Amino acid sequence: MDIKQLNVFIAIADCQSFSLAARSTGISQPSLSRMLKQLETDIGVELIDRYHRPLQLTESGQFFYDKISAVLTELATVTSMTQRLSNPSTALTIGFVPSVLYGLLPEIIAALKRRRPDIEVNLKDISSYQQIEALKSGDIDVGLGRFAHRDPWIQQILLRHERYMVALPKTHPLAHTRDQRLIDLVNNRLILYHQTHLPPAISVMTDATPSAVPINATPIIENAITEPLLHLFAQYGITPLMTTKVSDLQVALSLVAAGEGITLVPASLQTVRAEQISYQRLIHENVTSPIYLHTLKDVVHPKVPDFLNAIYEVYEQRGITYRRQQFV
Structure with a gap:
């Protein structure tokens, strides 16, 4: 054989x-x-x-x-x-999900190039789960994504949690209401845009009804709700009455701007279509979107530590809370 x-x-x-x-x-x-x-x-x-x-x-x-x-x-x-390992690339290829690009990634790349003026950086738009295979194949050297992965070939660092905000049409009755609650959004059409889903949840609780859930209730995990936005609602025993599934985040925000529904986005996107969309803060502190950095366990590109240090440099400049870590 x-x-x-x-x-x-x-x-x-x-x-x-x-x-x-x-x-x-x-x-x-x-x-x-x-x-x-x-x-x-x-x-x-x-x-x-x-x-x-x-x-x-x-x-x-x-x-x-x-x-x-x-x-x-x-x-x-x-x-x-x-x-x-025998012939490492001189360029650093970074995979990213689009929502990260709207945040601090441009500043981080600028900080990296200030640190290492000789570095060549390539950026690749690729979903969180596709990044894992891309790391293994060598298509990217490091990835920025929104989902945790359990893969024996991959090591991962949680960079920070980013608060979700409600994106509403400017004409919406709640467009100027600060500190929104998920329970107040259930009668709106929720626009779903994630292509990557969460792994199935383990625990389940189905007794809670939307009207019975206090504002600051302890989250509960709804079994089998793996769509990320629906999962956020399910933590509080809430199910939106209407949903629409679209191909990506830009389409979702276009529909919000057109008055076709609402969605939830990480806070870094609140400048997108700001003339047509009202972004309001959610009162629930735990309704967040994590940002992970991942690379291979056994073959770390020599420029990855520089990239991670550039991330922390920008976090310090912006006053963002983080816990400094390094890949092994």
């Missing part, structure tokens, strides 16, 4: 056709068949049911496919990391 045979098996399983697999791999169809047969002989198990069209995996083949796919992915990650 060798890696080439394993990759051939994966290609046949994915394509469900010898001819399509031959086209995708650039290996002739007879060679593919021989390599698959040799693999099956080596492990003593039939992996592909050749009597069905399209081709199907046998029960043993499905088990083998699931396990060997993970092994090959891990091998590719190790290979990529080894290559980068």
